[in-house]
Amino acid sequence: MMVDGANKEEGTGIQQNSEAMSDDEAVVYEEDDIIQPPMEDGEAEVDVEDMSEKTFSQHNGSVFCVAISKSEEYVLTGGEDDLAYVWKISGEDTFHKIEGHKDSVSHVGFSANDKYYFTADLSGYIQLFEFQDNKKIWEFEVGDVLWVMWHPVVPILLAGAVEGGVWMWKVPAFETKTIQLSDKPPVDATFLSTNRHLAVGYQDGTMKVIDLKTGEATVSVETKREITAIGVSPDDNLVMLGTPHSSVVLVTVQTGKIIATLTEHQAGYTAPEGAATDSVEHIAFHPKRPVVAVSYVDNKVCLWDHGLQKLRHTLHHPDGVVKSFWAGDSEHHLVTCCLDGLVRVWDVDQNQTIVEVTGHHDQILDMKISDNLVVTADDSGFVKVFRIA
Numbered sequence: 001m002m003v004d005g006a007n008k009e010e011g012t013g014i015q016q017n018s019e020a021m022s023d024d025e026a027v028v029y030e031e032d033d034i035i036q037p038p039m040e041d042g043e044a045e046v047d048v049e050d051m052s053e054k055t056f057s058q059h060n061g062s063v064f065c066v067a068i069s070k071s072e073e074y075v076l077t078g079g080e081d082d083l084a085y086v087w088k089i090s091g092e093d094t095f096h097k098i099e100g101h102k103d104s105v106s107h108v109g110f111s112a113n114d115k116y117y118f119t120a121d122l123s124g125y126i127q128l129f130e131f132q133d134n135k136k137i138w139e140f141e142v143g144d145v146l147w148v149m150w151h152p153v154v155p156i157l158l159a160g161a162v163e164g165g166v167w168m169w170k171v172p173a174f175e176t177k178t179i180q181l182s183d184k185p186p187v188d189a190t191f192l193s194t195n196r197h198l199a200v201g202y203q204d205g206t207m208k209v210i211d212l213k214t215g216e217a218t219v220s221v222e223t224k225r226e227i228t229a230i231g232v233s234p235d236d237n238l239v240m241l242g243t244p245h246s247s248v249v250l251v252t253v254q255t256g257k258i259i260a261t262l263t264e265h266q267a268g269y270t271a272p273e274g275a276a277t278d279s280v281e282h283i284a285f286h287p288k289r290p291v292v293a294v295s296y297v298d299n300k301v302c303l304w305d306h307g308l309q310k311l312r313h314t315l316h317h318p319d320g321v322v323k324s325f326w327a328g329d330s331e332h333h334l335v336t337c338c339l340d341g342l343v344r345v346w347d348v349d350q351n352q353t354i355v356e357v358t359g360h361h362d363q364i365l366d367m368k369i370s371d372n373l374v375v376t377a378d379d380s381g382f383v384k385v386f387r388i389a
Contacts, residue, residue: 048341050359052384056087058095063377067109067117068370069131075375076117077383078105084119086134089373089385096134101125107148111155116171118157120148126159128171138174142167146187153195160186166200168212179215181208188230192253199239199253201227207241209253219256223249231283231292238306240292242280248294250306260309264302282323286331291348293334295321301336303348313351317344325369327388335388337367337376343386359384 061080068075078084084105087095103123110117110131120126124145128138144162151158155171164183169176184204191198197218198210205226209219229242232253241249247263278298285292290307301315301324319339327333332349341360344353362380369375374386 052359054385056383059381062379069110076108078108080104192236201230221256244279246278293324295324337364339363
């Protein structure tokens with residue numbers, strides 16, 4: 001895997017979609033129009049090589065979420081300024097601004113067929129749009145939400161509400177279904193490969209595998225540990241649950257039994273008072289190998305062998321790791337984003353970094369990757385597109 005370009009504007013190889021944004025709604029901006037976040041008093045900007053292909057800077061404040069269209073032609077972003085933008089990666093700097101939110105926009109996403117996209121804010125206000133003309137076709141309020149996502153195949157939108165419910169809306173009929181199996185917050189969720197079952201981790205340590213058709217839990221297990229993140233193996237045999245205190249819990253889907261609790265610390269370890277948190281932020285199963293990349297707040301990614309139930313490697317970072325993803329068709333490349341503002345590509349077989357991708361001057365808050373792109377958003381309002389090959 002390599003990273004190409006430094007702010008290249010032409011020759012990206014991306015085909016423009018003339019139908020995705022109307023001329024009336026499109027806005028073209030010049031370089032002088034880019035909003036530059038103000039420097040803090042006494043803050044000196046470090047000279048960093050910008051390796052990005054494109055930088056989007058219309059947000060005023062932190063950008064919390066990004067999404068890449070399946071065509072890899074457009075990016076959707078949401079931020080602290082209560083705004084969302086959908087914008088084109090290649091060619092002219094064209095964007096559409098989405099208003100109407102009452103709080104920071106915390107979740108955005110394109111449907112599996114790129115026909116629709118949604119934006120959702122922290123207050124639980126969700127807007128849905130047709131991508132072709134950016135026409136709003138629906139809105140709904142569910143109260144505070146923890147996650148909002150599309151079904152991976154069909155146009156069904158799902159959300160996890162703080163009051164414990166899992167909401168579902170079938171688009172474009174907007175038939176509503178609520179699955180209330182707990183009164184505790186469902187902090188994270190992910191689909192099994194059946195696309196009919198959703199694994200949900202609740203704050204009180206309960207994990208349920210929910211049959212979305214019947215609304216019933218086919219698996220329910222109590223870990224007695226607060227859950228912060230969830231991941232499912234590609235063969236649907238295992239669920240891994242992250243906790244606020246370094247450990248990860250392995251559960252078998254078939255039996256609902258806990259088969260292992262994995263941690264770097266020795267038995268009886270107690271974190272010293274004032275020590276940095278080692279909460280699990282993100283879990284990524286390898287698509288082919290029995291390896292899971294677990295991202296932690298305390299400056300590391302652990303590569304756990306879930307077959308042998310032991311630690312393979314620890315990838316050390318200078319700051320907290322937000323997310324990590326396995327890269328495309330490569331079996332041994334892992335992409336990580338860190339609060340130090342860098343994206344790193346690792347060769348996990350060699351346990352070393354093969355490239356550090358620079359361009360951000362502030363903490364990276366979100367990252368998404370596709371077959372050819374890495375898109376990152378930072379705390380200063382900048383979103384950057386890096387091309388990988």
